[in-house]
Amino acid sequence: MAGDLNARADTNKHSGEYARIVAGINATLEATVAPIQEANLVLEEVANGSLKLRMVGDYKGEHSAIKDSLNSTLDFLQGIVDEVSEILDQMANSNMAVSIIGDYKGDFEPIKTALNHIIEAFNGILKDMNEAADQVSAGASQVSDGSQM
Incomplete structure (x- = not known):
């Protein structure tokens, strides 16, 4: 399991109340892991020089706060890139x-x-x-x- 966020317990190997508990744990893991995986995907794009991708999942609580913070950061960085690029383009055109x-x-x-x-x-x-x-x-x-x- 060591860091594998996709690992889940097999509910078919359990029965009764224990199977429901295992299914609940799996659902909790899924709800926790999905925003982490999406944030990781967005950050990989940033690492490759692209500021275009944003988190779009419908998350609650802290996961929503992470989504909003990451998207706000990317908007801010994109604004800097856009403004500096525009200024340099204007200068290249003698303005x-x-x-x-x-x-x-x-x-x-x-x-x-x-x-x-x-x-x-x-x-x-x-x-x-x-x-x-x-x-x-x-x-x-x-x-x-x-x-x-």
């Missing part, structure tokens, strides 16, 4: 007037801060380059005007 505005909690806050700092620094570099180009253009105009005299 630098972007920033991450989502509410990032805990260890995810530094990601938001770092990406916003990168955007600010990149915008500063672009501003400096534009100013330098304007100065070169103004200098070239002065040289051109001076040579025409």
